[in-house]
Amino acid sequence: MALIDPRRGDMVAALGETTAGSTLPKLRDAILDSPEGRRILKDRPRINSNTLDIQKLQALPDGTFGREYIRWLEVCNVTPDSREPVHYIGDPELAYIMQRYRETHDFYHALFALRVSALPELALKAFEFSNLGFPMTALALGASIKMKAAHRERLWREFVPWGIQCGGSGSCFMTVYWEERWEQDVREIKEELGVWDPPAGVSIRLA
Secondary structure, X not given: OOOOOOOOHHHHHHHHHHOOOOHXXXXXXXXXXXXXXXXXXXXXXXXXXXXXXXXXXXXXXXXEHHHHHHHHHHHHOOOOOOOOOOOOOOOHHHHHHHHHHHHHHHHHHHHHOEOOOHHHHHHHHHHHHHHHOXXXXXXXXXXXXXXXXXXXXXXXXXXXHHHHHHHHHOOOHHHOOHHHOOOOEHHHHHXXXXXXXXXXXXXXXXX
């Protein structure tokens, strides 16, 4: 069901957990290899409406990561409370890493200003597979079979190559303490992480 309908968040979450395999230990190693990542595992921050100071982020200047994240939430009508809890991972630290991935997924959307429709979502899944290695993110690309032919052709011709190249060359996003970067310019963040915007046509920004 998750492969056919990626809008079923509960099924996507279950698929992600049951197929994570050796990916989570590898991500833990990458996180522990980074000073920023080690702070994440020490602090174990959570992302939801209780932990975020929405008014403070709204007051930040345009172009800062915090303001652009709030803009993305508003434009896409998304809440930070929409992520499923982890159910099928026994190791508490690995379970947190999976939860952290889910809760920061929307930060990736905001960084690249990606909409939440099928084409940008699958483009981001290609990026996540290359950057993080979760099998579920590659399997999710099977949902492209339900796309209109023109959108599916563009996904595989333009957006999957972007995701694989950009994700593979960029720093591991799980090592980024996003909450420490609210006031940083998104252009600086992308330059620092070695990533760049996807092809045109999937952004929340006006042309």
